[in-house]
Every structure is written in structure tokens, then in C-alpha cells.
Amino acid sequence: MQKEISEIRNEIATLTKGIKARLEYEKSFGITAIKRTEQTTTKQEEEKTTPTTAIKENKQSDIELLSSLKENALKCTLCGLHQTRTNVVFGEGNPNADLMFVGEAPGYYEDVKGLPFVGKAGELLTKIINAIDFKREDIYIANILKCRPPENRNPKPDEIAFCYPYLEKQIDLIKPKIICALGTFAAQSLLNTTESIGRLRGKFHDYHGTKLIATYHPAYLLRNPEEKRKTWEDVQKVRDYLKSF
Ligand code: URA
Ligand code: URA
Numbered sequence: 376m377q378k379e380i381s382e383i384r385n386e387i388a389t390l391t392k393g394i395k396a397r398l399e400y401e402k403s404f405g406i407t408a409i410k411r412t413e414q415t416t417t418k419q420e421e422e423k424t425t426p427t428t429a430i431k432e433n434k435q436s437d438i439e440l441l442s443s444l445k446e447n448a449l450k451c452t453l454c455g456l457h458q459t460r461t462n463v464v465f466g467e468g469n470p471n472a473d474l475m476f477v478g479e480a481p482g483y484y485e486d487v488k489g490l491p492f493v494g495k496a497g498e499l500l501t502k503i504i505n506a507i508d509f510k511r512e513d514i515y516i517a518n519i520l521k522c523r524p525p526e527n528r529n530p531k532p533d534e535i536a537f538c539y540p541y542l543e544k545q546i547d548l549i550k551p552k553i554i555c556a557l558g559t560f561a562a563q564s565l566l567n568t569t570e571s572i573g574r575l576r577g578k579f580h581d582y583h584g585t586k587l588i589a590t591y592h593p594a595y596l597l598r599n600p601e602e603k604r605k606t607w608e609d610v611q612k613v614r615d616y617l618k619s620f
Contacts, residue, residue, distance in 0.1 A: 432471060433548070437548045440548050441548045445465045449465065451541075460481075460523055462486055462489030463521050464490060466521075467516060468515035469512060469514060469515055472514045472515035472549055473553070475546065475549060477517055477557060477565065478492060481522065485523065496597060518561075519539065519564050521541060552585070553617060554586070554587040555587075555610065556589040557591070558591060561592075562589035575589040577590070577608065588609055
């Protein structure tokens with residue numbers, strides 16, 4: 376019993392340290408209040424917040440903030456994954472991208488190279504991107520977790536909680552016109568829901584005023600090639616939406 380209590384005490388100490396580090400870090404971005412996430416948005420609100428300009432050039436300061444966010448992420452020790460990672464996989468691509476893909480977490484090759492989607496699933500993602508007439512350099516690719524979970528196990532809730540603010544800030548600074556969430560973890564985390572990917576995919580959702588579409592994860596499609604057609608249809612919607620500008 377004594378031991379259990381001391382273990383709990385240690386856990387609380389670790390969490391408190393993490394939260395303090397997080398708040399210090401947020402403060403370095405001038406953030407002094409915590410934003411509550413909206414659960415629901417009406418269709419009217421969604422339409423109101425839809426961007427209508429065709430050309431987007433992010434301010435130089437946003438691009439610089441993205442670089443300094445990356446520097447911070449590369450040093451991150453907020454969760455236990457820093458102990459087993461080879462490299463932090465912050466994300467890569469065009470900081471002015473109109474289209475942003477969000478996956479789950481780095482795998483073996485991503486951890487080795489420090490880049491997202493460079494393994495087998497990445498090859499399929501590149502094909503998906505090319506299929507809608509984009510090049511990887513045009514878009515931005517990131518993950519929910521920036522560090523590889525050992526043996527590619529599922530992300531743990533505390534890991535997502537610590538890591539998620541990096542992604543939120545990436546999205547804030549890149550300001551894509553549309554986000555494509557790849558697989559269960561990305562879709563559920565970004566949409567703050569426990570709904571299944573099968574139900575979430577193929578429809579437009581709202582992420583704080585930005586369009587979001589969810590589709591199957593390329594790794595899932597490698598195991599279930601008969602589902603590729605659905606993802607093909609989902610990304611056509613992304614292409615059509617971006618063409619409408
Ligand atoms: N799977 C992901 O979710 N992300 C990667 O970067 C690679 C594989
Ligand atoms: N399970 C996942 O994690 N992702 C998918 O895309 C489908 C099933």
C-alpha cells in the first residue's frame with residue numbers, strides 16, 4: 376500500500392512537471408489563457424467561417440513561429456516517448472499549404488529519418504496525394520504524435536494530451552484551407568469524438584472554422600486494399616473543394 380501511494384505521488388509529480396513545462400512553453404508564444412474547445416458547430420457557423428480568398432500567403436512571422444515551434448518540439452521531453460525515440464518527427468512541407476494531412480504517429484522509418492510518412496504507408500500516401508494532382512512539396516504532412524511509440528503501439532491518452540498542442544499550433548500557423556485526417560486517431564483527436572472512422576470518413580467536418588475530411592489510414596489500406604476506393608472518393612472531395620476557390 377505504501378509503495379502504491381509513493382508511485383502515485385511520483386506520477387503526480389511527473390504530470391505536474393509536464394503541465395508546468397507546457398504552460399511555460401505556451402507563455403513563450405504569448406499564450407496566457409487556455410482555450411475551451413467547441414464541441415459543436417452549426418452549419419451556418421461553418422459557412423460563415425469558410426475562407427473565401429483564393430490566394431493565401433502566410434505572414435513571415437508565422438513561418439518563423441513554425442520554425443521555432445519545430446525547434447521546441449525537437450527538444451521535447453514532455454512524455455515518456457522521448458526516452459525511446461531516435462528523432463522527433465515534427466512534420467514537413469509547405470508552410471503555406473492549402474492542404475494538410477494529419478496521421479497518427481511516426482513508425483520505424485519515420486523515427487530513423489525524422490520525417491513523416493517515409494515508409495510503406497508513406498509510399499501509398501504519396502500516391503494518394505499525386506492522385507489529386509498535388510505533389511508532396513505542395514502540402515504539409517504532420518502527425519498527432521511527434522515521437523514513435525515503441526513497437527508502433529497505439530498512442531496513449533497522456534501522450535496525445537502532451538503532444539496535441541504542437542499540432543494545434545502547426546494548424547494555426549499554416550492555416551490550411553482543408554485538413555485530411557488519416558485514420559482513427561487523427562480523426563478522433565481532431566474532431567474530439569469517439570465516433571468510428573467508418574462513420575467519420577467521407578464527410579466534411581469543421582475544425583475550428585477549417586474544413587476537415589477524414590479518411591482511412593494508408594497503413595489500414597495496405598492491409599485492406601478493397602477499401603482504397605472509398606479513400607479515393609474521399610480525396611476527390613478534397614480536390615473538388617480546393618478547386619472551388
Ligand atoms: N503512419 C503515420 O501515422 N504517420 C507516419 O508518419 C507514418 C506512418
Ligand atoms: N483503424 C484505424 O486505425 N485506421 C483506419 O483508417 C481504419 C481502421
